[in-house]
Amino acid sequence: ETGVTQTPRHLVMGMTNKKSLKCEQHLGHNAMYWYKQSAKKPLELMFVYNFKEQTENNSVPSRFSPECPNSSHLFLHLHTLQPEDSALYLCASSQVGGLHEKLFFGSGTQLSVL
Amino acid sequence: AQSVAQPEDQVNVAEGNPLTVKCTYSVSGNPYLFWYVQYPNRGLQFLLKYITGDNLVKGSYGFEAEFNKSQTSFHLKKPSALVSDSALYFCAVRDRSNDMRFGAGTRLTVKP
Numbered sequence: 001e002t003g004v005t006q007t008p009r010h011l012v013m014g015m016t017n018k019k020s021l022k023c024e025q026h027l028g029h030n031a032m033y034w035y036k037q038s039a040k041k042p043l044e045l046m047f048v049y050n051f052k053e054q055t056e057n058n059s060v061p062s063r064f065s066p067e068c069p070n071s072s073h074l075f076l077h078l079h080t081l082q083p084e085d086s087a088l089y090l091c092a093s094s095q096v097g098g099l100h101e102k103l104f105f106g107s108g109t110q111l112s113v114l
Numbered sequence: 115a116q117s118v119a120q121p122e123d124q125v126n127v128a129e130g131n132p133l134t135v136k137c138t139y140s141v142s143g144n145p146y147l148f149w150y151v152q153y154p155n156r157g158l159q160f161l162l163k164y165i166t167g168d169n170l171v172k173g174s175y176g177f178e179a180e181f182n183k184s185q186t187s188f189h190l191k192k193p194s195a196l197v198s199d200s201a202l203y204f205c206a207v208r209d210r211s212n213d214m215r216f217g218a219g220t221r222l223t224v225k226p
Contacts, residue, residue, distance in 0.1 A: 002157060035216075040123060043204065043216035090157055100146060100165045103214055105157030 003027040006091050006106035013081065014114050021076040021109045023091030031096045032074040033103065034066060037088040049074065050096055081113045116141035118188075118205045120217035127195045128225055135190040135220045137205030147188040148206040148214070149179055158204060164188060175199070195224045 004025045013019050025032065034046040046060045049068040063085075065077040074091055088110050092103040118139045127133045139145055146165055150158040162173025169181045179190045190203060205217045 002159070004157070006157075033214075040218055042118075042218045045213055045215065048213065092157075100163060102148065102160040102163060103150075103158070105150075105159070107155065107157045 002104045002106065004091060004093055004104050004106040006089075006109050008109060009107065010110045010112075012112045012114065013078070015081060015083075017081075018077070018079040020078065021089055021091075021111075023074040023076075023106055025072055025074075025091075025093040025104070027093060027095075027104060029093040029095045029104070030071050031094045032068060032071070033092040033094075034074070034076055035090040035092065037090055037108070043090070047076075078111075081111075083113050086111055086113045116145075116207045116215055118147075118207045118215060118217040120203075120205055120220045122220050123218075124221050124223070126223045126225065129197050130194055133192050133195045133199070133222065133224070135203050135205075135222060137188045137190065137217060138186050139188060139205070139207045140186065141207050145188075146208040147179075147181065148208070149173065149177070149188075149190050150204045150206060150216075152202040152204065152219070154201075161190070161203075195222075197224045197226055200224050 007022045030051050032049045036044040047066040048055050052068050063080050067075040088108045090108045091106045094101045094103050148163045149161040152158045162171050164171045164181045172178045177192050200223050202219045204219045206214050208214045
């Protein structure tokens with residue numbers, strides 16, 4: 001148990017659906033992240049939130065919409081996705097305060113877009 | 115921009131033999147280097163990190179990594195592999211922008 005919980009574990013959706021991924025951290029951290037993991041590709045950093053403020057958006061398509069209502073919760077809202085968006089979506093958290101800080105990851109949501 | 119490269123998609127070793135998983139990095143300024151492991155159906159778990167100091171860093175589960183500035187490498191090593199070490203291993207780098215950038219991962223298979 002890493003202290004970072006993601007739901008759901010698996011999600012299958014059509015291209016016209018709207019769904020949301022949820023992440024919750026119980027570690028008292030002040031930064032949260034969304035990463036996309038595709039086979040044989042580097043993990044892609046999608047969004048970063050520090051103290052609930054979005055500090056990075058790595059040219060992610062607008063069909064992905066993050067929300068961070070407080071420092072413990074992070075959402076990724078999905079709409080009109082494409083099949084190439086199928087991947088494992090990982091949430092992570094850390095305590096911002098130094099470059100030595102490690103990330104704590106959830107188990108991920110395996111997303112399949114049909 | 116900082117980046118890491120993991121040149122091997124797959125590494126196979128026999129149980130009891132030493133293992134090495136390779137990583138090279140590119141970063142401006144001093145590098146902050148990390149190794150993470152991912153077991154099936156799990157998120158990434160921290161193994162070890164290099165910030166400053168000794169070039170040989172020891173981490174969890176008997177793993178260690180050697181920082182080599184001249185070769186810009188940070189290879190992960192273990193003297194004697196276990197079947198339970200079979201997993202996906204990720205090298206990562208962080209610089210002053212504070213973002214953690216990961217490699218593509220190397221799948222380690224340890225055969226009995």
